[in-house]
Amino acid sequence: MSDFDERLSAVLTAEADDAPHGSGLAEAARRRHVVRRRRRIAAGGVVAALVILAPVAVLAGGGAGDDKTASDPTPPAQPWQTISQDDVRVEIPGDWREFRCDFDGFSSDIYGPSEDDACGFGEYVAFYGSATFDPAERPGVITGNDDGTARWGYVYAGDLAVSSSTEDRDLTRRILASARASGQPVIDGSGWETVEGAGLRYDAPAFWGLGPDADLGGYAVCALAGDRDDPPDTADRTRAGADAYIVVEYRGGRWISVSAPTAAVGDLVMASVEPDPGNTGIGCVPGI
Structure with missing residues (x-):
């Protein structure tokens, strides 16, 4: 199943149990996405032609003193905005908008940033019910396209x-890290x-995304003792206390635990963990 088909399937599964199913939905959505992209490329060709012709006209008709070129200043980036669904909040770029996407009768x-990107699963943010969301990959940032x-x-x-999804891994990670209840x-x-230590290597937001003045004592990545069939005494995804979320997975011959300020940060940090198979020691490595 392609990346596009998987995300479309997740939409159908998570949003409506009675929605129509079948490969025709993904194919129709893809066809519409391709048509819109071709129109956008065609329009871009016209704009490019005008951009090329305009300087020629200036050079042909201009006289002395007309050789100056004016350039519009780059508009300042818009502040990021907060979007929400139910009790979940996410930060997204200020120029992104909400679109009602129609997948052959199911919306x-x-x-x-545009309807074409959002509805074509190019650059987008979407919410799914976690109880019915069933992706093929574990949480984190994943390379989507073949290129x-x-x-x-x-x-x-x-x-x-x-x-x-975006075309910039750092942007995708920044968006996902902001997801919170x-x-x-x-x-x-x-x-x-x-961060490296105790035979572990991982990526985490600077100061766990909370800033240098926050209390960061409870956040760390730990290598724990125990066989694969003998997991630590904790659930796969548990909340410990008021502000620490723990994610546990078996990696490189050891159990790895991530304690983070939100479940989203825990997911992203866990996805980045690279344990050293030659190091079977146990211990914790806090971030900075």
């Missing part, structure tokens, strides 16, 4: 799964650092 609200340009992934927040802190996922 869903998806966010993106490695588009980056997509998902995380859990509250009772929802949040999925996003109502009342949880807004995570700054704009800067990440690589």
Whole structure:
């Protein structure tokens, strides 16, 4: 199943149990996406032609003193905005908007920079019910396209799964890191650092996304003792206390535990963990 088909299938599965199923939905959505992209490329060709012709006209008709060229200043980036569904919040670029996408009779609200990107699962953010969301990959940021340009992934927040894709891995990761349940802190996922120790290597938001003045004592990645069939005494996804979320997986011959300020950050950090198979020691490595 292609990346596009998987995400479309997730929309149909998560949003409506009585929605129509079948490969025709994905194929129809893809055809519509291709047609819109061709129209956009065609329109871009016209604009490119005008851009090429305009300087020629100036050079042909201009006289002395007309050789100056004016350039419009780059507009300032719009502040990021907060979107929500149920009790989940996510930060997205300020120029993204909400679009009602129609998949041959079944519609869903998806966010993106344009309708073509959002409804074609190019650059987008979408919410799914976590109980029915069943992707083939574990949470985190995943390379989507064969050429490695588009980056997509998902995380859990509250009772929802949040999925996003862009052509920039850092942008995708920043969006996903901000996913949170109502009342949880807004995570700054704009800067990440690589941390090593105890035979572990992982990426985490600088200061766990909370800033240097926050209390960061409870957040770390730990290598734990125990065989594959003898997991630590904790659930796969548990909440410990008021502000620490723990994700546990078996990696490289050891159990790995991530304690993070939100489940989304825990998912992203866990996806980045690279344990050293030659190091079977146990211990914790806090981020900075």
